[in-house]
Amino acid sequence: xxxxxxxxxxxxxxxxxxxxxxxxxxxxxxxxxxxxxxxxxxxxxxxxxxxxxxxxxxxxxxxxxxxxxxxxxxxxxxxxxxxxxxxxxxxxxxxxxxxxxxxxxxxxxxxxxxxxxxxxxxxxxxxxxxxxxxxxxxxxxxxxxxxx
Amino acid sequence: xxxxxxxxxxxxxxxxxxxxxxxxxxxxxxxxxxxxxxxxxxxxxxxxxxxxxxxxxxxxxxxxxxxxxxxxxxxxxxxxxxxxxxxxxxxxxxxxxxxxxxxxxxxxxxxxxxxxxxxxxxxxxxxxxxxxxxxxxxxxxxxxxxxx
DNA sequence: GTGATTGCAAACCTTTTGCACGCCA
DNA sequence: TGGCGTGCAAAAGGTTTGCAATCAC
Numbered sequence: 001x002x003x004x005x006x007x008x009x010x011x012x013x014x015x016x017x018x019x020x021x022x023x024x025x026x027x028x029x030x031x032x033x034x035x036x037x038x039x040x041x042x043x044x045x046x047x048x049x050x051x052x053x054x055x056x057x058x059x060x061x062x063x064x065x066x067x068x069x070x071x072x073x074x075x076x077x078x079x080x081x082x083x084x085x086x087x088x089x090x091x092x093x094x095x096x097x098x099x100x101x102x103x104x105x106x107x108x109x110x111x112x113x114x115x116x117x118x119x120x121x122x123x124x125x126x127x128x129x130x131x132x133x134x135x136x137x138x139x140x141x142x143x144x145x146x147x148x
Numbered sequence: 149x150x151x152x153x154x155x156x157x158x159x160x161x162x163x164x165x166x167x168x169x170x171x172x173x174x175x176x177x178x179x180x181x182x183x184x185x186x187x188x189x190x191x192x193x194x195x196x197x198x199x200x201x202x203x204x205x206x207x208x209x210x211x212x213x214x215x216x217x218x219x220x221x222x223x224x225x226x227x228x229x230x231x232x233x234x235x236x237x238x239x240x241x242x243x244x245x246x247x248x249x250x251x252x253x254x255x256x257x258x259x260x261x262x263x264x265x266x267x268x269x270x271x272x273x274x275x276x277x278x279x280x281x282x283x284x285x286x287x288x289x290x291x292x293x294x295x296x
Numbered sequence: 297g298t299g300a301t302t303g304c305a306a307a308c309c310t311t312t313t314g315c316a317c318g319c320c321a
Numbered sequence: 322t323g324g325c326g327t328g329c330a331a332a333a334g335g336t337t338t339g340c341a342a343t344c345a346c
Contacts, residue, residue, distance in 0.1 A: 025301065065301090082229070114265070128292055132283075205328095232309095232310090
């Protein structure tokens with residue numbers, strides 16, 4: 001990611017913290033920077049390992065709590081899992097997930113046909129829908145070994 | 149659930165076990181019966197509490213392992229969660245989920261428009277899709293207090 | 297200054313593993 | 322009878338909580 005893009009993200013991060021009355025601490029900045037560069041859907045522990053490289057003194061608890069705080073203010077999403085540790089998604093935009101049941105990878109994809117899914121009236125009248133996502137379970141290319 | 153319906157389910161349960169070389173033990177039958185009557189998406193512990201009522205001597209481990217075994221042979225689904233313990237779904241048919249972010253309930257719904265979702269070619273050519281589900285996050289009627 | 301945040305430690309909960317005994321096929 | 326399944330116990334892994342010291346504002 002280009003440094004100018006990072007700067008722009010960092011600026012909106014600062015504004016988001018201000019809006020929610022959160023202090024801008026070096027730990028939070030370090031976690032946020034790591035999120036921007038993260039491989040997809042890291043666990044709290046994976047984030048901890050990454051952040052330690054640039055901020056060796058940080059504790060796991062701080063990383064974990066920071067991620068949960070970021071999730072509360074909408075800076076990251078907590079993604080759906082089928083067991084195991086929580087996983088976080090720095091991409092809060094409209095996209096969908098494929099879960100490989102063999103290796104556990106979660107692969108993002110976007111698809112025109114899935115955007116703006118209509119919510120049935122019976123649901124819309126009773127529930128306030130916050131987010132919509134299509135979740136596919138299957139086997140990824142690495143795990144099928146090319147066999148379809 | 150009517151007893152005749154239960155009998156029919158039990159019969160297909162027995163066949164399913166036979167097909168997979170699993171023994172028919174009273175514990176497995178008890179767990180399966182409890183599944184048929186279960187409120188939706190119970191955790192292993194919730195199932196344990198229920199099964200104990202009719203089979204007081206059963207251990208938590210057995211209930212848990214039985215549920216995992218059932219999941220492996222497709223008798224139940226493990227449903228997507230956003231953290232916390234695994235949850236099981238006795239309904240393996242085509243349906244979708246609404247997660248209430250306030251109370252944690254997972255509500256099933258069916259919707260014509262979501263059945264037979266097309267899988268984008270870019271995905272279908274690389275991944276073997278096993279299941280498709282729309283996951284909505286939101287607030288249920290109990291948690292909005294009627295306010296939409 | 298002061299209240300939020302951090303780091304550390306302990307507790308808690310869920311899941312996993314190992315093993316001896318018992319039971320289904 | 323043989324081997325799978327069960328129950329018990331211990332361990333592992335992840336998350337949550339409490340608290341004193343520290344830091345951003």
